[in-house]
Amino acid sequence: MASLQLTVLGSGTSMGVPTLGCHCAVCDSADPHDKRTRPSILLAHNGRNVMIDTAPDFRFQAMREKIDRLDAVLYTHSHADHILGLDDIRPYNLKQRSAVPAYTTEDTQVTLRRQFAYVFDNVVTESSVPDVELHTIDGPFDLFGLRFTPVPARHGSQPVLGFRFGKAAYLTDFSTVPESSKHLLRGLDDFILDALRYTPHPMHSNVEQSLELVRELQPKRAWFTHICHDLGHERDNAKLPQGVRLAYDGLKFEVQI
Numbered sequence: 001m002a003s004l005q006l007t008v009l010g011s012g013t014s015m016g017v018p019t020l021g022c023h024c025a026v027c028d029s030a031d032p033h034d035k036r037t038r039p040s041i042l043l044a045h046n047g048r049n050v051m052i053d054t055a056p057d058f059r060f061q062a063m064r065e066k067i068d069r070l071d072a073v074l075y076t077h078s079h080a081d082h083i084l085g086l087d088d089i090r091p092y093n094l095k096q097r098s099a100v101p102a103y104t105t106e107d108t109q110v111t112l113r114r115q116f117a118y119v120f121d122n123v124v125t126e127s128s129v130p131d132v133e134l135h136t137i138d139g140p141f142d143l144f145g146l147r148f149t150p151v152p153a154r155h156g157s158q159p160v161l162g163f164r165f166g167k168a169a170y171l172t173d174f175s176t177v178p179e180s181s182k183h184l185l186r187g188l189d190d191f192i193l194d195a196l197r198y199t200p201h202p203m204h205s206n207v208e209q210s211l212e213l214v215r216e217l218q219p220k221r222a223w224f225t226h227i228c229h230d231l232g233h234e235r236d237n238a239k240l241p242q243g244v245r246l247a248y249d250g251l252k253f254e255v256q257i
């Protein structure tokens with residue numbers, strides 16, 4: 001049966017864990033699972049590497065996971081913790097002698113063009129700039145033999161995309177999933193979803209809300225991500241029901257496609 005390998009590059013919230021200047025039990029924890037870089041995942045299939053988001057920690061994540069090539073990036077939305085690593089794709093442009101295609105909504109493209117004006121302004125410079133080819137997502141699409149289905153959701157007042165690929169889905173940075181998207185998230189083996197903390201947040205699903213969604217959608221396994229320092233890996237995993245676990249940087253598993 002065909003499969004891809006999924007790697008969680010980063011499982012932390014926008015500030016990362018440890019949080020700078022914080023000395024809570026989780027930020028000072030010696031458990032490597034409590035070191036959470038900013039959120040992103042890698043999908044490897046047939047020698048091709050597709051990333052979802054380019055976090056500010058992208059370079060560090062790529063070194064850690066020995067990512068030797070990059071074939072495409074999919075963007076969930078345009079918040080800083082999901083896009084700021086874009087500049088670090090340059091070595092792959094040079095090595096592969098080609099642009100890296102980036103798949104995004106039109107909204108996300110507007111922000112990318114603004115935040116990375118030097119990438120998209122077509123001004124000739126003496127320094128190297130990322131070579132990115134923007135593609136607009138307007139429905140399911142195929143890449144290197146993989147089918148990606150966008151899963152529209154809400155992230156506070158703004159839209160966000162999750163992605164389904166085979167028997168898994170990645171849905172970071174959401175507060176609610178509209179009924180019209182739920183059928184895209186049924187029948188999953190693995191569901192990676194936002195669960196920021198226990199206390200409510202206007203733009204993020206919390207542990208209770210994410211557990212409720214997992215109960216409704218019934219994936220075989222659920223993995224919480226975009227986790228802040230309120231949750232300790234060992235301590236809080238012990239409180240979660242069977243089949244639901246905190247993701248961690250470097251988590252890997254096979255996904256049937």
Ligand SMILES: [Zn+2]
Pocket residue numbers: 013014039079081082173226
């Ligand atoms: Zn985020």
Ligand SMILES: [Zn+2]
Pocket residue numbers: 018019022023024025026027028229
């Ligand atoms: Zn802390």
Ligand SMILES: [Zn+2]
Pocket residue numbers: 077079155173
């Ligand atoms: Zn966000």
